[in-house]
Amino acid sequence: MSIRELSLQGLGLNALPKVFCKLIHLRTLDLSCNQLFTLPSTFSELTNLEDLCLDSNCFANIPESVLTLRSLRRLSMSCNEDLETLSRRLSSMNHLQSLLMDSCALHWIPSIVLKMLSLKKLSIRSNRIHALPFACTLRDDLKIELAGNPLQIPLRC
Numbered sequence: 438m439s440i441r442e443l444s445l446q447g448l449g450l451n452a453l454p455k456v457f458c459k460l461i462h463l464r465t466l467d468l469s470c471n472q473l474f475t476l477p478s479t480f481s482e483l484t485n486l487e488d489l490c491l492d493s494n495c496f497a498n499i500p501e502s503v504l505t506l507r508s509l510r511r512l513s514m515s516c517n518e519d520l521e522t523l524s525r526r527l528s529s530m531n532h533l534q535s536l537l538m539d540s541c542a543l544h545w546i547p548s549i550v551l552k553m554l555s556l557k558k559l560s561i562r563s564n565r566i567h568a569l570p571f572a573c574t575l576r577d578d579l580k581i582e583l584a585g586n587p588l589q590i591p592l593r594c
Contacts, residue, residue, distance in 0.1 A: 439461075440462060440463055441464045441465065442463075442464065443463060443465070443466050443467070444466075444467040445467065445468055445471070446467050446468070446469045446471075446490075447469070448471060449471060449472060450468070450471040450472065450473060451471070452475075452477075453468075453473070453477055453480070454477075455479045458480055458481075458482045459482075461483065461484065461485060463483055463485060463486055464485055464487045464488065465486075466483070466486060466488070466489050466490070467490040468489075468491055468494070469490045469491065469513075470493045471493075471494050472494065472495055473491065473494040473495060473496065474494065474495040474496055474497065475496075475500060476500040476502050476503065477502065478501075478502055480500065480502035480503065481502040481503075481505040483506065484506070484507065484508060485508055486508060487508050487509060487510045487511065488509075488510065489503065489506070489511070489512050489513070491503075491514045492513050492514065492516050492517070492537075493516040493517070494514075494517055495519060496514060496517040496519065496520055497517075497519040497520060497521070498520065498522065498524060499512075499514065499520075499523065499524050499527070501526075504524060504526045504527070504530065505529075506530070508532060509533055510532050510533060510534045511533075511535040511537075512530075512533060512535070512536055512537070513535075514537070514541065515537050515539040515541065515560075516539070516540045516541070518540075518541065518542055520538070520541040520543065521541070521542045521543060521544060522544070522545070523546060523547055525547050525549050527550065527553065528552050528553055530553065530555075531555060532555055533553060533555055533556055534555055534556060534557045534558065535556075535557065535558040535560075536556060536558070536559050537558075538559075538561050538564070539561065539562040539563055539564075539582075540562070540564070541561075541564055542564065542565055543561060543565060543566055544564075544565050544566065545568075546559075546561060546566065546569065551576060556579060557578060557579060558579075558580045558582075559581045560581075561581070561583060562582050562583065562585045562586070563585035564585075566586040566587070566588065567586075567587055567588060567589055568588065568589055569583075
């Protein structure tokens with residue numbers, strides 16, 4: 438028997454045991470509403486993981502072990518109130534289609550996001566973003582949700 442979907446939502450977890458990463462057939466994992474601030478390095482062994490929800494935890498950045506997940510298509514890290522920046526290493530996530538970072542503490546979005554051709558949805562609602570450095574070079578196939586940010590209008594090219 439192989440587990441493909443697992444929800445450990447709201448269990449008050451502050452760490453994951455390393456043995457957890459032996460669930461190599463896992464495709465969907467929900468770790469939302471816990472107290473996680475890091476993930477074990479062995480998390481990168483979840484090579485089939487496609488959908489990861491880390492909402493409402495204590496992450497200050499995207500864990501390195503997540504950035505190496507080559508099959509990941511959807512990453513949600515909304516409501517991580519200490520998350521202020523996005524790693525430039527996001528560009529190595531070649532299959533990522535949806536990145537949800539609502540209600541964090543993001544101040545800016547690196548332009549490398551535009552180079553992620555697989556990315557179709559970027560949700561960064563209710564952050565602290567004042568400007569989009571790439572406002573004039575937006576791709577037609579990328580949907581960006583910005584509501585609730587203190588954007589300075591007009592956006593300048």
